[in-house]
Amino acid sequence: MSALFWRILGINGLIFVIGIAALALTPLTVSSRILLSELAILAVGLAVMVAANALLLRVSLAPLAGLTTLMARMDSLRSGDRLATTPNRDLFRLVDQFNAMLDRLEADRSTSTAVVLDAQEAERRRIAQELHDEIGQSLTVVLLELKSVVSRAPEEVAEDLRGVQETVRSSLDEVRRVAHRLRPGVLDDLGLTSALTSLVGDYSETGGPRVTRRVQTGLEDLGGDAELVIYRIAQEGLTNVWRHSGAKNAELSLTQDEDGRVILRVVDDGSGPPTKTGTGIRGMQERAMLIGAQLTIGSANGGGTEVRLVIPPAGSRRNQHPPENGPPPR
Known part of the structure; x- marks a missing residue:
């Protein structure tokens, strides 16, 4: 979970740094009365930030959906029903420990x-x-x-x-x-x-x-x-x-x-x-x-x-x- 936290924090921080750098180091500025071109730039930046967060969270938290489905269909008398683990995915340790718990309970x-x-x-x-x-x-x-x-x-x-x-x-x-x-x-x-x-x-x-x-x-x-x-x-x-x-x-x-x-x-x-x-x-x-x-x-x-x-x-x-x-x- 800590790795997921730092990835979300890092990508949000990176987007904000890029946005501030764009405003400070480029001709792009925000007027006292915001212009339509500036509003469009800010809107695009916000959309990129939301889309990046949505993509990251969807990919990273996908194992939780599979875990919920497994828990819903779990039968104590049906052995071998497990959630597939992928080492390079977030939450793989949680999934791995859940599968190990099922092994112990069934045994x-x-x-x-x-x-x-x-x-x-x-x-x-x-x-x-x-x-x-x-x-x-x-x-x-x-x-x-x-x-x-x-x-x-x-x-x-x-x-x-x-x-x-x-x-x-x-x-x-x-x-x-x-x-x-x-x-x-x-x-x-x-x-x-x-x-x-x-x-x-x-x-x-x-x-x-x-x-x-x-x-x-x-x-x-x-x-x-x-x-x-x-x-x-x-x-x-x-x-x-x-x-x-x-x-x-x-x-x-x-x-x-x-x-x-x-x-x-x-x-x-x-x-x-x-x-x-x-x-x-x-x-x-x-x-x-x-x-x-x-x-x-x-x-x-x-x-x-x-x-x-x-x-x-x-x-x-x-x-x-x-x-x-x-x-x-x-």
Whole structure:
């Protein structure tokens, strides 16, 4: 700012010095009753001074306009939005420090979000384990006991007990499905492709939209944290399709382009993108931010909604602050 001050002061002083020199050292004078020619000279001098100041200020303060625009569109969940800096421009230090501040804020938010989501993932894992080991085993014991009782009960009572058996068996299956959604063991054991295939199969069996998949195998440079983010965003996207879209058909695709970017798409033919950002969408945005990915939710071709996640190659990802076990789900 001091450089800008001295430049403005200097150019104004120079113009005044030139004006005084012109009046003192040239035949140009100001009469006691000003002449039109003298008025024209003074007007021209004033116009030159105003124009020079306007040009200097417009050029020098232009970064402030860009800074204001950036601040207006800034989104805490959208990383990498920065103002370009030019070292030979005024205010470049202000712009540079503002960009550095954004870097620090995004890094701090990414780290704190990773810690919170990691705690949620650990809690999911604990609940899934308890559902499987405690509730699941208890229901299994109940089924075995019912089987023993049915074999000894009179026929009129046995029929009712068989109905109870089916209810308990259905509850056991539901407990297993909930535990699987909380912590998909197939992702750890068989990898992302098998986990997405299983996920699509689970939603296809719910009686909702018909879900098709197109998953490329042999994806490179993903890593465990990115795989978990992809899985959770795909899971949340399909959940939204099933709950809110009213769609008849949906598609899940995972591909890698020539530049090494991995692209996840969840597309449906339902009622269109949501008008408000709910907790599910914010959860997806936070998970995407953890691996430096870009998440967009908009209208699909021909109607419906498209959830699109673009994961850059591992070497160019920003704000990667995954927790020890990878970024967890919502």
